[in-house]
Amino acid sequence: MTCSLSPSAAASGLVPTPYKLIIYGYGLVAELSMACGSPCTLVLCGKSVAENEIAESLLKSNNTLKLPDDVAVSLLLHSESDKPFDEESFGIDSFMNSLSTNRFGRFLLWSPRLTSTHDVVSQNFGVLPIGSVCIADVQYKGRGRSKNVWESPKGCLLFSFTLQMEDGRAVPLVQYVVSLAVTEAIKDICDKNGLPLVDVKIKWPNDLYLNNLKVGGILCTSTYTSKKFNISVGVGLNVDNEKPTTCLNGFLRELSVMTYQFKRKDILAAFFDKFEQFYNLFVDQGFQSLEELYYKTWLHSGQRVIVQEKNEEQLVENVVTVQGLTSSGYLLAIGDDGQMCELHPDGNR
Template sequence: MVVYVQALDCSLLVLCGKSLAENETAKAIKTSNTLKLPENGEYSLVLHSQLDKAVMQRSFKIHSFMDSLSTNQFGRLLIWSPQLTSTQDIVSQNFCELPIGSVCVADVQTKGRGRSKNVWESPSGCLMFSFTLQMEDGRVVPLVQYVVSLAITEAVKDICYKNGLPSIDVKIKWPNDLYLNGSKVGGILCTSTYKSKKFNVSAGIGLNVINEKPTTSLNTVLKELSTGAYQFQREDILAAFFNKFEEFYGLFVNQGFQTLEELYIKTWLHSGQRVVVQEKNGDKVIEHVVTIQGLTSSGYLLAVGDDNQMCELHPDGNSFDFFKGLVRRKLD
């Protein structure tokens, strides 16, 4: 007998698949009861088919997402919750229990994370999700975040084009931030572990879609550009992202990042940017002016000094304030 859930509860974790096969996988996951659920909370696993349709119309519209999804692997098994501490925790802690490409979405995150343990504010209206992928070549794992960033920016452009909207030009601030009209609207966090000769990668994304706080959002900017009634929906962006990511990821794995690099450079904020690199030499602070040229083969920033000396800038070895044109070497 199917028991329908007629009211949303923050402790729900909803499982849904794109096809019959993925829905059978969702049922098996629910039946096995092996998922590691968030601590300090009583969560209930339910299938999407157990939810009252009227209930889902008031929140993330899973059917709308699945109808727009055209991938072969990514996004086809979805876990959704009204509220989680972190979608990244769900996918990373259950990596082996979930099919590769599975995605976890939350309406609200209470402990969203950014790079270097920064907190990412995740209010209602923000698209927050994490998904899994697996790689064998550890040398290119750091480049995955660039593929994710590019897929997000291109997904937004695709939606604008298909709906006859003015182009919303989301830009990439290296290494993993998304900016719109000078304000941060999103960020990417990719983490990985090594097991059985493979890298298990969890990619987390936060994007301001409807929420005007804490900075701005896609819909806020759209209102300034268009008098039409269209508004961005989280479900549409998520589906457009996976459709684009699967295309880009295939190119990346089979042909290398160089096939995407030109488009990436067109989308980021830094081409030709001159920055001051500060580093300590004893008690003195030495400054070098460099011009950003692009990316190295390892995915680091490639810059050239006024003396024509090339240098590599690493995200974990430097503190970046690109809007002030300043890079500080981190010291132990």
């Protein structure tokens, strides 16, 4: 878990954008004018009438979403959207109908093409309801670990959402709850549809692997204000794009399954249902309540790894065996001499 955004830094790259409000009956369209850049669309939708009204009040109160200053954007309420989007676009209605959460995923922002879903939710954290999700069909300035920039084509499930916590000791463990919810959501879909097991595994700390190839990843960032941690969670999952590694539907084809294909909307709804269940357990009982399931899903139990340490001017290598996680979320390992050690990620893998 990286704490990479300070309140001042969060506001430095994005600026409020002027808009013209047009109300048509129940819905609205807000046209945002920008000086330059190719236009994109953000569609707002809530699961309930009250949550749809949040979108309207957001614009009526002149609280403008902060967006990259080189991109022209039009905002519209989903109920008023008459634009014929691509058939491969994210299925908002189907997602909302499938969602059964009380909090997460109920307020949605969707774009066919966006710089970064993570920037949208993190830069507008105080404006959007907690649990809001931003989804893009294509993302061309996505964020990864170590501030890597990713371009994500069609076929990926790309989303970021928000949550808030008071216990700072629990914040680094959120990424593990998210990773577990993704893997278990995919298993639930397989069970529901009578599919062979698509056994996505967790590579610590925040990568997802299928058949020994990376198929997805998690990014968590946080800021601390008013005695609360504002957490933005980003998830990328290869659903129907086999390059550069593999994807869920490609794996099904390898198993000669031709009667079913994973859909992003179904995975996202299943994810939020599972995440809300796991998150409530996590908050009430700690990560210990999920550890057994997590260890069944990750790749590292009993794994032998080489640890390099500097001893005076020499680089010393020791072989250790992974035992599990420490209370702070790092790897717990034991050396051949019986000495326990804590392993940290290298920040790049």
